[in-house]
Amino acid sequence: MELKENEEDRTWMIEWWAEYIRSHPDKDWSEKQRILIDSVYE
Amino acid sequence: MLMEYSNGMIIADKVLNNLDKFVIDFIGVFENHSDYVIVSGYVSILLGRSRISEDVDLLFPPMPKDRFIILHEDLLKNGLWCLNGDNIDELYDLLDTRHSIRYGVNENPFPNMEIKFITSKIGNMALSQKIVVRLPSKDINISDLNIQVAFKEEALGSSKDKEDARHIRKTFAESIDEEKIQLYKKMLK
Numbered sequence: 001m002e003l004k005e006n007e008e009d010r011t012w013m014i015e016w017w018a019e020y021i022r023s024h025p026d027k028d029w030s031e032k033q034r035i036l037i038d039s040v041y042e
Numbered sequence: 043m044l045m046e047y048s049n050g051m052i053i054a055d056k057v058l059n060n061l062d063k064f065v066i067d068f069i070g071v072f073e074n075h076s077d078y079v080i081v082s083g084y085v086s087i088l089l090g091r092s093r094i095s096e097d098v099d100l101l102f103p104p105m106p107k108d109r110f111i112i113l114h115e116d117l118l119k120n121g122l123w124c125l126n127g128d129n130i131d132e133l134y135d136l137l138d139t140r141h142s143i144r145y146g147v148n149e150n151p152f153p154n155m156e157i158k159f160i161t162s163k164i165g166n167m168a169l170s171q172k173i174v175v176r177l178p179s180k181d182i183n184i185s186d187l188n189i190q191v192a193f194k195e196e197a198l199g200s201s202k203d204k205e206d207a208r209h210i211r212k213t214f215a216e217s218i219d220e221e222k223i224q225l226y227k228k229m230l231k
Contacts, residue, residue: 010201011205011208014205014212018212021045025043026045026057027043030059033057033092034057036059037059040094
């Protein structure tokens with residue numbers, strides 16, 4: 001049951017982020033993505 | 043500017059991250075030697091998915107050994123190194139037997155570019171129906187979004203792959219063709 005809820009929560013986040021990308025300028029969402037990726041690949 | 047897709051091209055006015063820059067630098071060398079298409083996880087990341095990846099998958103048409111040697115040496119000359127070793131005969135044999143080989147930059151193993159000859163019908167379709175992502179400084183060839191979704195959902199199918207597919211489905215909802223996805227899935231079975 002916990003696994004199922006976790007999957008639902010992850011799906012919600014993916015859909016939230018996709019909607020964010022669709023409604024915000026590229027420079028906005030990609031800067032947020034850059035911070036995430038560059039925290040790993042300096 | 044909002045990311046838009048039309049006529050086989052996605053225009054993305056992105057702030058480039060270090061994974062994008064790695065791919066751009068690699069492609070800048072590779073495309074002088076061969077056609078190519080990038081598939082799988084990095085396609086979703088390029089198009090906004092909020093995760094990282096240790097590698098990027100690149101497919102290209104089989105080439106004879108003499109051409110591969112020139113490609114390999116050009117990659118090395120431009121700061122890349124091959125994780126699989128430096129014996130050119132062994133590297134080519136790997137490619138020729140349907141394996142992949144990987145290149146990193148500046149002695150780092152991650153991220154790396156995993157390159158592989160195209161040997162399947164779906165791989166050939168990915169190449170022939172590739173689309174272009176136009177970044178501020180570079181065009182990158184990626185697989186058609188419907189092929190990408192089908193491959194992620196049908197051939198791979200892990201939680202991560204399904205999430206990558208969902209990201210594309212939601213971000214490019216108007217461009218997704220469910221009939222085509224089902225057709226590609228049949229080809230993958």
